[in-house]
Amino acid sequence: xxxxxxxxxxxxxxxxxxxxxxxxxxxxxxxxxxxxxxxxxxxxxxxxxxxxxxxxxxxxxxxxxxxxxxxxxxxxxxxxxxxxxxxxxxxxxxxxxxxxxxxxxxxxxxxxxxxxxxxxxxxxxxxxxxxxxxxxxxxxxxxxxxxxxxxxxxxxxxxxxxxxxxxxx
Ligand SMILES: Nc1ncnc2c1ncn2[C@@H]1O[C@H](COP(=O)(O)OP(=O)(O)O)[C@@H](O)[C@H]1O
Ligand SMILES: [Mg+2]
Numbered sequence: 001x002x003x004x005x006x007x008x009x010x011x012x013x014x015x016x017x018x019x020x021x022x023x024x025x026x027x028x029x030x031x032x033x034x035x036x037x038x039x040x041x042x043x044x045x046x047x048x049x050x051x052x053x054x055x056x057x058x059x060x061x062x063x064x065x066x067x068x069x070x071x072x073x074x075x076x077x078x079x080x081x082x083x084x085x086x087x088x089x090x091x092x093x094x095x096x097x098x099x100x101x102x103x104x105x106x107x108x109x110x111x112x113x114x115x116x117x118x119x120x121x122x123x124x125x126x127x128x129x130x131x132x133x134x135x136x137x138x139x140x141x142x143x144x145x146x147x148x149x150x151x152x153x154x155x156x157x158x159x160x161x162x163x164x165x166x167x168x169x
Contacts, residue, residue, distance in 0.1 A: 014041055037093070038074070039076050042080070043079070043080045044081045045081070047167075049166060051138070057130070058135060059078065061127040061131045062156050063078060066092075066095060068114065069096045069097075070093060070095040071096070075094045076092070076094075077091070085163070086141070086159045087159075087162055089157070090157050090158075091156045092155040095152065097147045097150075097152050097154055109126055109129035135160070139160045141160035142158075
């Protein structure tokens, strides 16, 4: 499938996340406290790609993790810009942040800090390893993360060489 990566694409994406947040806040609060993070999507370039699904899978996993990291109100920024011969995608949030010890195992399959004390269920911890595999193997790009527990922010950066994602017109 050919996709023109456009503002419209981001807007459709954000609409589905707002619903997800509303659902989450309703479930956890139980009595209808409708708090959602504030989303900002900034897309500097437009280009054609046939890699719609791998790209969506990467952004989707990162954004859902950001939503999970925010309790109540907060901010999530998803943006895209050029960096040399690559496209840089960033997902930044004002959530809980990541412990520095956890940074070493962040992309390991199975690593998760999400645990539901009521049901005893742990999250799969598969998302970031899946994301890294797509970025490394499919796009032959790179992914990195920075985070501050004290200042409560996290930033994931995905760098994809233009020639590995863009279709020339
Ligand atoms: N934006 C984020 N803010 C804080 N912690 C994060 C963020 N993204 C990922 N993490 C941490 O990385 C872990 C692994 O993420 P992931 O592989 O997606 O698995 P899961 O979401 O099932 O826990 C999470 O449990 C969480 O501890
Ligand atoms: Mg996840």
